[in-house]
Amino acid sequence: MIPAAFEYSRATSVAEAVDLLRRGGGEAKVLAGGHSLIPLMRLRLAQPTALVDINGVKELDYIRMEEGRVRVGALTRHATVVRSAEVRRHLPLLAEIAGEVGDPQVRSRGTVGGVLAHADSAGDYPTLAVMLDAEIVTDRRRIAARDFFQHLFTTPLAPDELVCEVVFPAAPGPHRYLKFRRRLFDWAIVAAGVQQLDGGWRVGLTNCGPTPVRATAVEAALAQGATPSAASAAAADGLNPSSDLRASSEYRRHLARVLTRRALEQAA
Amino acid sequence: MPHPLTLTVNGTGREDAVEPRLLLVHYLREVCGLTGTHVGCDTSQCGACTVLVDGAPVKSCTMFALQAEGCRITTVEGLAPAGGGLHPLQTAFWEQHGLQCGFCTPGFLMAATALLAENPDPTDEEIGRGLEGNLCRCTGYVNIRRAVRAAAAAMRAGAEPAATAVVGG
CATH class of the missing domain: 3.30.390.50 (CO dehydrogenase flavoprotein, C-terminal domain)
Structure with a gap:
């Protein structure tokens, strides 16, 4: 099970990633953790002509507390969320959900932004985002979670639009x-x-x-x-x-x- | 079109040129000749292809080789000390009969290495959770858990991964 051939490029900033996606002319896909995309490519259910690898976009790998909100960069790995003392304190449900995604190997690679953008109905972060009225922030706009998940694997993201962040309200309660x-x-x-x-x-x-x-x-x-x-x-x-x-x-x-x-x- | 790839595999720096669609597991097996990393399910489930990427356990069938640019990769061949002998986990799998056919074993060894690096004294439940990404169809997991427990004890008692007694032979 070998994926179809594709053009590969690496981005080191959001602007560069968006530019590379734009040059892909709608056929390019974002490669983050790859744990949904690569299996689909191996089965040839997905055959993007180009991948833009954003694993080097370090500006998207962060967890920040700010005015009662928890901001999680799109490239944050599940394992990082699990270990985050700030998430455990201010939004423990997010850390608990992250700890139940896949297995340790999946949690090493998979990203928060990837799960959101993939919009699988079995994904766990999308449910948390909708129930807490989270916001998904892209390179060009802010989208309420309730408007983001339109259908199975379907979001309002443009082909050259990059998910950058998800903003949850802090919720330390039961x-x-x-x-x-x-x-x-x-x-x-x-x-x-x-x-x-x-x-x-x-x-x-x-x-x-x-x-x-x-x-x-x-x-x-x-x-x-x-x-x-x-x-x-x-x-x-x-x-x-x-x-x-x-x-x-x-x-x-x-x-x-x-x-x-x-x-x-x-x-x- | 091949792209340049620079990384470290088991402590040795390498420079290669690889196709973007080459998966890390195939790079390790076919380009580096390290066939200890096995292709099992081919669908990101069984964990037989687990390697460490900058110390974190990863299923190498679900990562392109180019994504490992600049990374330190450790495969099962990199566990044992260079001068001979076995890693304490390998010794424990041997002594506790933590395998039968052995196909899944390299993946279990790598996942267990990552587990013990983070948690040197795991409970049985923590061992189970730490190895949940690896499937074994022979042992029923009981002896694997026993082996990880034994290795953890040996490593806490000071058995250095690089100074383990030679077993067998």
Whole structure:
């Protein structure tokens, strides 16, 4: 399984990366951690004519705390997020999610920006971004997470646009993210995340549709004093997840309710 | 079109020219002749191709060789001391019977090396989590965990990776 041939270039700055992407004429792809892109290229499901390697764009590798916000550079590796004392203190749910991405080898290479830009419905950071109203910052604009994930693998990014940063609100309160999966390193068949923020609960679901889902009915029920058990009954309302080899649509809806309840019980 | 590649493999500097689509694992096996790094699943799952890139464990089937520009690569051939003998992890895998067919072993050794560098005294659960990216179809993992535990103890007791007794032979 050898990828198709492509032109390779290396960028050392955001401006250079954007310029190289532009020269690729819409056929160039960004190479960051490569842990989604390279497997797709090996299967020839993706055959970009050019790759722009941004691993040398050091200005995108950072974690910064600023005015109640956690800013994570797009090139930050999962392993760096896991080890970050600042993330653990100000947004521990992000560190916990990062620690459950793939396996240690994947966490060495995979990047936060890569997961967001790839927009896989099984990705975990997209759910956190949507439930916390995060912002995705590119080389030219800021996009609210709820507008960023348009469909499966589909975002509003232009072919020459580079994800530079994601900005989360700090949220040190009770939280939990539970993945249901058959193997420890697998993608979640379904996952549920809960986070207390500004006196209320934020609830998100992974892999229950083509984009991350914010379970607003659960949030509203909790705001009116419902127990986790009662509130989580609404977790799958309005959802029609797809069926695949791993789970039927109905089973995914069941998992959404059960994982939401468990996450709320374990977070509180 | 080949691109220049400069990196260090097991302590030796190298300069080569490689095609962009050449994966690191194929570079190591076919250009460097280091066939200890195995191609297992070919789909980024089994971990048989694990090597260290600047000390971090990486599945070398999921990285282009050109991405290793300027990096220090360590393969299983670089574990044992140059003067002969085995690394404490190799000794422990031998003594604790941490392998049967041995195909996955190079990957386990490299993943375990990274694990012990970060956590010199892991619990059984931490060993399991540290090796979750590696699959073994023979052992059931029990002896692998035992071997990592034994190696950790030996290394904490001062067994230097470069001064291990020769086993067998």
